[in-house]
Amino acid sequence: MTTPMVGVIEKVKTWARVNSPWVIHFNSGSCNGCDIEILATLTPRYDVERFGIKLQGSPRHADVLICTGPVTLQARDRLVRVYEQMPEPKFVVAVGSCGISSGVFQGCYNVVGNIGDVIPVNVYVPGCPPRPEAIIYGVVQLLKSLQN
């Protein structure tokens, strides 16, 4: 196949990826504050289906893993397993202060560390908890980085 053809196919693939990010939501030990904000993001008020974002139940269907919280000893294996179950290409968005630095749970006996210690993270969304607008903004930043 000629190179321009490959270029066009890659462009189409990128276009599709950017316009149809299906997300899966995983809580690896957060206080539930960020999770409530994520659920609020998915409600009709913010209507993320406008951008093609859909919440999926199965990791096999998802492109973007939205994680919240520090990683606890218990949740660590599960988080890695969910990440491994997702088909390539896959991206991770860490939502909330705990995902960045373990937040108030830093140094707890049951906390392994932040999400970046366990799986590769593409975008961090700061906040305790971040507002739905911030979460949407974070996902948009991820999609913009895909485009380039």
Add this chain to the structure above:
Amino acid sequence: MNLSLSPLVELLFFPGGLVLLASGLVYEFVDRKLVARFQNRIGPRWFQPLADVIKLLAKEEVIPAGVVKGLFIFLPIVALTSILTAALYVPMFGLKPAFSFPGDLVVTVYLLSLMTLCIGLAGANTEDRFSLVGATRALTQMFSYEAPFLLALLGPAIALGTWNIGQINSAAGNNLWFIIAQPFGFIAAVIGLMGKLELPPFDAPEAETEIVAGALTEYSGRGLALFRIGRDVELVIGLTLIASFYLGGLANPLDFLWKTLILLLVTAALQSLFARLRIDQTVGLWWRIGSIMVLLQLLAVVVGRLIAPLIPFLSSGG
């Protein structure tokens, strides 16, 4: 409309093949947009289903441990193929069916069910417990809606004395619309179609709050994309079948467009109105109410056909 195209063009582009796939995506978009508007949302953009499908096709396909590999790969293909084959016997876009023979109604209904069967097998093939539960529910649901759906389509067929979809389509336009003559059959057909497509309130087989994604939990990438397109095309075919049987036949593409879109509006409204039924409620609804309603309807039709020749006034309908 009586166009004659070469069979290859008919198969690959119009009315089969590419145009059919594209129409499936368009109808999925209309359906999602309508549901979104009913929920006071803005809803997806017009190219959303296309982007979804291309993205899924470009993704990695994970073949999980413990599955029969050949079956895992071929089931989506079989499902899509059967649906595309079914389209050849149906007056798609208001054109006359590409192929037809006496009794093709039964074949078409069976080809449409093959999709559900494939989903059931796909779920049972994997070791995942959610897939297994989803597969069980999908097959249970199939056994409950299949009989009322077929009986609902048989109503017009028996009234018109032919089991050929093309003939029913053209004859339905010359009679009183069957939605008025056989209202119960129409209701059963629309609800049966919604059950076939696992749309809410009949989405217990893929209830994401309970069993992740049902039978297709382990599917990713290509397999999932094929199942999704298959379901979209099945939606178009189902709407076409019901419109041609109950809404006075499809004489031309314009007829097809407004009749199927009105049906889609009805199904979208039902989807947003009702909450999900439990699987036992679904089965109960169809066997206790649906099939009895349709059976009574069918009995009336048969009796009507026997009596009609005796009464000159009614015989024009039969």
